[in-house]
Structures are given as C-alpha cells and as structure tokens.
Amino acid sequence: MSTRTILVLVERTKGQLEDSALELASEARRLSGGGPVHAAVTGNGLGDLPGRLTEWFDQVHVFDDLQLNEPDGEATAELLFALIDRERPWATLIPHTNNGMDLAPVLAVKADCPLIADCLSLAATEEGLSAVRTVYGGKVHARVTARATDKGFIATVRPGSCAADPTAPGAGGTVVPETVSELLVPHRRFVETLIPEAGAVDITQAEVLVAVGRGIEEEENLEIIKSLAEALGAEVACSRPVVDKNWLPKNHQVGTSGLTVKPRIYIAAGISGSFQHMGGLKGGPFIAAINKDPAAPIFGVADVGIVGDLFDIIPLLEEKIRELKG
Amino acid sequence: MEIIVCIKRVPDVSEVEVEIDRTGQGIEETDLVYGINEWDNFAIEAAVQLKETHGGRVTAITVGGEDDEEVLRRAMAMGADEALHLKDPAFENSDGYGIATILHKAITARPHDLVLTGAISGDVGSGHVGGMLAAKLGIRQVALATDLTVERSRATVRHEVEGGLERVVELDLPALVTVQTGINEPRYVSIRGIRKVSGMEIPVASASDLGLDPATVGREGARVITEELFLPPRGEGAEMLEGDDEEMVDTLIERLREHGGL
Numbered sequence A: 001m002s003t004r005t006i007l008v009l010v011e012r013t014k015g016q017l018e019d020s021a022l023e024l025a026s027e028a029r030r031l032s033g034g035g036p037v038h039a040a041v042t043g044n045g046l047g048d049l050p051g052r053l054t055e056w057f058d059q060v061h062v063f064d065d066l067q068l069n070e071p072d073g074e075a076t077a078e079l080l081f082a083l084i085d086r087e088r089p090w091a092t093l094i095p096h097t098n099n100g101m102d103l104a105p106v107l108a109v110k111a112d113c114p115l116i117a118d119c120l121s122l123a124a125t126e127e128g129l130s131a132v133r134t135v136y137g138g139k140v141h142a143r144v145t146a147r148a149t150d151k152g153f154i155a156t157v158r159p160g161s162c163a164a165d166p167t168a169p170g171a172g173g174t175v176v177p178e179t180v181s182e183l184l185v186p187h188r189r190f191v192e193t194l195i196p197e198a199g200a201v202d203i204t205q206a207e208v209l210v211a212v213g214r215g216i217e218e219e220e221n222l223e224i225i226k227s228l229a230e231a232l233g234a235e236v237a238c239s240r241p242v243v244d245k246n247w248l249p250k251n252h253q254v255g256t257s258g259l260t261v262k263p264r265i266y267i268a269a270g271i272s273g274s275f276q277h278m279g280g281l282k283g284g285p286f287i288a289a290i291n292k293d294p295a296a297p298i299f300g301v302a303d304v305g306i307v308g309d310l311f312d313i314i315p316l317l318e319e320k321i322r323e324l325k326g
Numbered sequence B: 001m002e003i004i005v006c007i008k009r010v011p012d013v014s015e016v017e018v019e020i021d022r023t024g025q026g027i028e029e030t031d032l033v034y035g036i037n038e039w040d041n042f043a044i045e046a047a048v049q050l051k052e053t054h055g056g057r058v059t060a061i062t063v064g065g066e067d068d069e070e071v072l073r074r075a076m077a078m079g080a081d082e083a084l085h086l087k088d089p090a091f092e093n094s095d096g097y098g099i100a101t102i103l104h105k106a107i108t109a110r111p112h113d114l115v116l117t118g119a120i121s122g123d124v125g126s127g128h129v130g131g132m133l134a135a136k137l138g139i140r141q142v143a144l145a146t147d148l149t150v151e152r153s154r155a156t157v158r159h160e161v162e163g164g165l166e167r168v169v170e171l172d173l174p175a176l177v178t179v180q181t182g183i184n185e186p187r188y189v190s191i192r193g194i195r196k197v198s199g200m201e202i203p204v205a206s207a208s209d210l211g212l213d214p215a216t217v218g219r220e221g222a223r224v225i226t227e228e229l230f231l232p233p234r235g236e237g238a239e240m241l242e243g244d245d246e247e248m249v250d251t252l253i254e255r256l257r258e259h260g261g262l
C-alpha cells in the first residue's frame, strides 16, 4: 500500500486552537496510509502551540511573524503555496471556515491543484481524491472525485464532520520554523477588527431558545414566536435571513457567522438546518424542529420533529403551554 | 468605474421533494422554480449602488444555457447597464474551476475595476468561483463582504472572519469581492421593470468567441467530477411525531417536559 504526505492548515480563533485542527490531524492520518502528516500554523507569537502540535503531527511548519498578527487569506495562500511547492503533499486539508473560504480558491489556482470544497468525508481512491459533500442546501449529498494530478489536491473540510481521535497519536514530530519576510507581499491593509456589540438580550446564556427562520415569511409574524418564547420563559433566536432582513438584530443570530449558543432546549421553526446555522448550536441541546418540508435537513439533526405549518403549530403550542402553566 | 458582477440562476429547493434523476448525477428538474442565486442578488444591488454613487458601468455576466438569460434581464431591471451571456454546449457540466476559467477569459478582455461575485451558490455551494477568478485575473480579493465602499482607486471592505467577528480591510483596485447576504437591501424587481428590459439585445459569447479551448472546460475539462448524487437518510435520529396537530403538539410538550423545558 502506498503512503501519502498530507498537509493540514491549523486554524486558531482569538488565539485558541480550533477543534478542526485535531479533526483534520486525525483525518489526515487516516488518508496518509502511514505517510507523514504535516501541519502549517501561522500567527504572531505562537508560544508553545507548535510544540503541542508535535503530539499530533510529524512536522509542524511555523510561520510566526509580526506581519501575520491579523489573518489575511491572501497572505496565508501565499505562504501555503510556497510550502506545497517545496513539500509536495498528496493533499492539503484546510478547515471550511470563513478563513478557509477566503484562501483555498486562491491557493488552488496558485498551486494549480484541484480543489474540493466543504467536504464531509475524504477517501483516497485509484482515480484521486474522493469526497462526500452536500449540495442544494444540504438536501442532497454528492460523491465527487478530484482527478489525480502531479500537483496534489486541496480539500476544505467542514468543521465537526470528521471525528478527532480521542488521544494524540504521540507523533513525536518536529517543529520547522519557516521564514516569512521573503514570502509575504501585503495584499490587504488591515484597518480594524469589529467586536459585535452586546445587546439587551444575551441568547448565549439562555436555557431555552425558540428559534425562527425564513419560514416566518413576514416581520409581523414574529409576534407568534415572541409570544411562544414568553409563554416558555425562553429567548428568541433566529437564522441569518431574519437578520439580513433586519427583522431581528444580529445578536439574535445563531451560527458560524453569528453567536454560539448552548441552551438545554432549542425549538427551531421554519429553519432548514444549514450547517452554518447548526454550527452555532453547541453542548448537545434537545432540538425540536417544526418544518413543513419532511425532507428538511434539520430533521437529520433534531431529536424530535413535527412536519407541519408553523403558523398552525406555534400558536397551538403556546396555547397549550399557557393552559398548563395556568 | 467599471463593475462586473457574476451571477447564476439556481433552483429553489427549500420546500420541494428533490429527486435524483436517472443519470444519478443530477436532480429531476421538472417542477423546480428557478431564480437568481440569493448571494448574487445582493452582489447586483451592491454593484448598482456603487455605480449610482460614483458613476460608471455595471455589466452582469452569467455562464449558462438558454433559460439562464432571465437572471441577466433581472440584473438589468435592477440597474445593470449591460449583460453578457457566456453560452456554449462546451460549457455544460463545468466545475467551479471551469466556470472561473470561462469568466476569466471574458473579463480579462474588458475593463474591470471591481469584480463582484456571490460568496457561494445555493446549489453547488462551493464558494469557489470568486477566489479562483481573482487568482486567474491576478487581482486582489476578499471573501464574505458585509460592507463595501470605494474611494478613488481603493475599496474598503468589511468581511466576515473567524469566530463571528468582522474585519475591515482596504484593497487597491482592481479587486474582486465576494458578497455575503445582508450587505444591503436588494431592490424589488417588478414585472414592469422586467418588461422594460425585455427588448434589449443581450450579447452572447461562445468558447470560440472567447478564444477558449473547449477541452479545458465543461465535463471534459473538469478537475472535480460528480460521481453520484444521493439523498441523505431522512429524519435520522429524530423522533418524527405523528397524528393531527393537536396530538403532535401534545407529544411535543411531553418531550419538552421530559427534557426540563417547562
């Protein structure tokens, strides 16, 4: 059996290692067939992180430089391109995050590698790199194959879709300091990072959330959701389209570009269940979904599901809860 | 300012029973309602607003078949000045890289200060085309913009980054920006608005018009091929409640109570 070199881009958020790092380390190990697994990590003042990563990776390429204080997709693409050119990995795995979306397509063109985006699982086949990914908003899955080239592959992998090994393989890897100054051409001028304002309500602390999505159709209809939330003593959360339309402020949005919440109970009405939405739901809550489409992806992740019209179900639910509570 | 906006027509599958077609590589298209890709609608609005502020020209471009022309007309009804339809049987079944290759050929041949794409398409959902196109054009790019202003030859872009944060950056033009939903409030397109542009001639360009080797695009040129589509198992894990609304709601309340929600 042939072995393969796999390179993983390790991502950090606000200085913290993302879960995706260990998920990708484990997936890379499976793909490598016993070949070496490399990591690339970028930042300014990485401290003991590279050392810790040697438990999981055979080589940890460290780009630690003042210029990398603010992540910049184009700069990262340039650094990774030089690394791919030198190390020639069979595949490079990148988390499918905002940062990954920013850099992977640029990198794929620079490095002239086929790119598969937003993969749920990966496999090495005779033809090349095969992956399962979602299409049509998660309603359909696709098995795709990137044809083999002599340049290797790039895949962005959805966070949370691959299991991280429970313990580090004890790779006993080495830290490889990389030079940055010669590589980096500043593409973007950094102006500022915006920290979202805290609002009157804090859905991140709520025990029970009633969440609403595009299925609510009109701003006025939000009343039925608010009134159910009141009956339950819950807070109101929502999916992105509701915020895009300015029907609720941004600090009600759950998801990868919104807030991460960890309630005990999550009632989702008129929400299809995109991974960007569900990505904001942590801590394994009990999820109840109400959707008129029996094939809505949210039923794949919910604990209990009602196929029905939210305009019938929500008021009925409120009425019965108010009766119960007296 | 010369603004190019790349747009795509996609089916809305949010409330339909999707079925895999006989080839196993596509979905049954009868009964599907098509429209502008959600993200591209915001991109058109952003382009038109910039033109209204700074003057210049907005050109909407799509790679697609006969029926896809309707999104170009829609863009014109929203205020795009010109449209370009990249149409050739050789373009069919292109992957994201192929689409970027075709768009690159068309855009590189014309003036472009700012190129806008959607962040992602609702059907393929790769979010590939924008970044690849920028790299091919050799221009700067930023993904997932939630605000975009231009001052002389510099764009200021607010974009979504890790951890629910946003970052503001500046780029020199020419540049490509991929547009996120919510960046603006796309204007309403009336039937009358569409009717007004219905007589306008929309230029069409084929592979040979673009000087493009057909073997580099379409199914033949694809770097990533779709082997098969399949439906994920339904309601896996979820207890699907049965009965009439009353009964379902009663059971739901029981479940909520069991899990400490009441």
Ligand SMILES: Cc1cc2nc3c(=O)[nH]c(=O)nc-3n(C[C@H](O)[C@H](O)[C@H](O)COP(=O)(O)OP(=O)(O)OC[C@H]3O[C@@H](n4cnc5c(N)ncnc54)[C@H](O)[C@@H]3O)c2cc1C
Residues within 6 Å of the ligand: A098, A137, A212, A213, A214, A215, A216, A238, A239, A240, A241, A242, A253, A254, A255, A256, A257, A258, A259, A269, A270, A271, A272, A273, A274, A276, A277, A280, A290, A291, A292, A293, A296, A308, A309, A310, A311, B014, B015, B119, B120, B144
């Ligand atoms: C980079 C990126 C980041 C993103 N970040 C986020 C994020 O943080 N949070 C987020 O939510 N999204 C995010 N999105 C958007 C995400 O991809 C989806 O588009 C979005 O979550 C869809 O919201 P929805 O489920 O409300 O709408 P839809 O997908 O349109 O679903 C609406 C649902 O309502 C159902 N419905 C309609 N009418 C009724 C009725 N009367 N009764 C019952 N059900 C009904 C429909 O069957 C459908 O399933 C992001 C996207 C990108 C590209």
Ligand SMILES: Nc1ncnc2c1ncn2[C@@H]1O[C@H](COP(=O)(O)O)[C@@H](O)[C@H]1O
Residues within 6 Å of the ligand: B006, B007, B008, B037, B039, B040, B061, B062, B063, B064, B096, B099, B116, B117, B118, B119, B120, B121, B122, B124, B125, B126, B127, B128, B129, B130
């Ligand atoms: N066929 C196409 N014609 C024109 N633009 C496209 C086409 N396909 C994708 N795009 C653009 O690329 C963006 C991202 O699409 P995708 O990479 O498919 O997720 C879309 O929002 C469009 O702006």
